[in-house]
Amino acid sequence: MAKPTGELSMSSVDSLPETSNRIVAVLGNPNVGKTTLFNRIAGIRAKTSNFPGTTQDARHAQCCGAMMIDLPGVYSLDLEVSESAVCRQVLDGDLAPAGVEAQVPNAILVVIDATNLMRNMTIVAEAIARRLPMVVAVNMIDLAKRQGIHIDLERFGECIGCTVVGCSGKTGEGVDELMEAVESAKIPDRSAPTKLEAIEAWGDDIYSLVAAARQTPANDRLTDRLDRTFTHPLLGVLTFSVVMTGLFWVIFKLAAIPMDLIDAWFGTLGGWVAGLLPEGPISGLLVDGIIAGIGGTVIFLPQIVLLFFLLALLEGTGYLARASFVIDRVLRPFGMSGHAFVPLLSSHACAIPGIMAARSVPDPKDRLATILVAPFMSCSARIPVYVLLTVILFPDSPGMQAVAFTSCYVIGVLAGLFSSLIVRRTILRGPSRPMAMELPSYRFPDLKAAVMLTYDRAMMFLRKAGTLIVTISIVLWWLGAYPNSGAPFDPPVDATPQQIELMTAKAQAKNSFLGRIGDTIQPVFEPLGYDRQLTIGVLASFAAREVFVSTMAVQVVGSDDAEDDSVLASIANATRDDGTPVFTRATSWSLLVYYILAMLCLPTLVVTAKEAGGWRWAWLQLGWMTLLAYSGALIAYQAVSLLS
Amino acid sequence: MVDLAESKAQSNGSIPLTQLTRGQSGRVQIDGSPTDEVKMLRAMGLRPNASVTMCRLGEPCIISLSGACGGGCRIGLAKEIAGRVMINIESHSETQPDGQANG
């Protein structure tokens, strides 16, 4: 795999005026502490974006006089996995994080694990073969010392012909020395073999020359016992359920407080802006379109932040790797792998970061299946709808409300599994790839890394979802605001001015574009028991599901700045045009089933298209979920109507 | 570099990883041309003559790669994959001492 030297291609390309930026590529196996080391070097300057055209995250930071790019962890550059392909392309100078100009790196920093030296020699050999200036960082040197492993760094450096620095990303030991070495990195003056067997032999030889370990087996018994417990068919599942339930409980409980605060804050902001500006369309657009849209996005943040933070911590302990194997057993018959666990779990907060997390699923078909069914996992946007409908259905029984609420989640998961099964037997035929994964040692999680990861994910969500939701809110607002004249009517004699205002608003809503669209589409939903108002609510949910409640509120009440309780009560008591209640038992059940199963979120659709690599997947997702939702709601409505 | 023929002569014949008992050790034997899966496993550390110790049988199969993995390099494998990894059992079931030994 010899390549033209870095220098050669650079000089021919140097007609570029500003290739003055040095690029240092950070390469290494997974689980060697590369991320921790990178964070220590880069600090808060580390940014996460994306390698264009790939599914890999790109962490990079401008520091120490160079653009440092943290490459995905790979066991070897020579594998057919996307991580290896991305590393190859970056080292070839063909790829760089979005926003960074691609060029052959000026230096490679190879990070290896002091406690696992021999296996890491493969990537060292491959890096040497690139003939680029290079430095080897022997990371986790503190851990090695504790385990009685001693490495002769100087000798190591002589053997491979470049500088070798011992360091610890965790404690910071040796990092300064490392960065100095990187700045003055040189092309190795020895070569390394390129064939697999030769590399392995070469690695063995070097290892025997430079490393010495105490003759004690590491105290693996605790690890063994924990592993056996966590992967046990019974205990493992039990542990898993407990951990997951705890996770969910914490997320829902803790997130509720900031969510209420955000809700109140945006309400106040809206009121303030409305008071500031003279009444009119612009004020309406700002308050009911933009601010409401932004608020509707931001309200997700507490759950997303908590979820990703806790997941990062959990992963940092090493438990998640074991849990993935447990879940793998469950998911594989349905055509997904254990790697789908985190994406599907994350989708319970919001499918958007969940679908993006599917990048970690190695097998392309497994990954696609995960992306397609992720929206079935009941996201937090559905919660207001679930709450509204379960309260309507079981007004006097909180117990039944809770049961119904939980069942919604269960149905979503089952529908997802079922859909994955079908997809994997038809379009994406093939068995699910069996898992082979390194199990990192149990340790205390790296809080800093968890925080940084969470921050990255949160920002990504805000950017992606935020822009979409706000845009859709603007369009929907306009369609609901114009033409802003309702059919003239004669108010009843004893109507108060307030009531007249409400009735006018209602008439206006009916006559708006949105209302007319609702009227046109409503017959489609007739068999499901929805009237025009519900149809509009469902349509408006395309912006974001929880928009349903506010849309209903606007139609029913005329404005939604009444007290929370009475808004829900008003919605529950809403009447159709002919005077009958909107939320009959049958309609409520039908609506509930519809919301569990329907793809009602345009932003999610867009993200699916991007991550799955084509709009046909998004349309498939939309089509299938709509079909399932419609059928389910139809059956529910007709069945409940018949039985009552 | 240990000769494959040599190691064959020493061993009692190779068996799939799934037939190891807990605590039993052996050395990886790789025959034939590397498939993608073999390449991946090899890069992860399951290379010719790597010393593995069975930690957990079944699904998943958990093995510990000893010898130069003093910190406990453990790999979880689906049973399906484990069944395709061939192991030469050491004549004694003690693991080679970690250290300067090759492999």
Next chain:
Amino acid sequence: MPVDDWQFWVVTLAGLLAALWLIRLILPKKKRGTKASLTVGGKPVGKPVNRSGKTP
């Protein structure tokens, strides 16, 4: 439609821009950047990756 209300035009413009932005999302994307180029060694570049500005 209140065509004589200047505010109406402002919000309509906003709505149009938003709608256009959404429609653009759905349309097939055109890959930007140079597609084919040779490195010094005469090796043709592999798949057209969305490169950020590298020129041969």
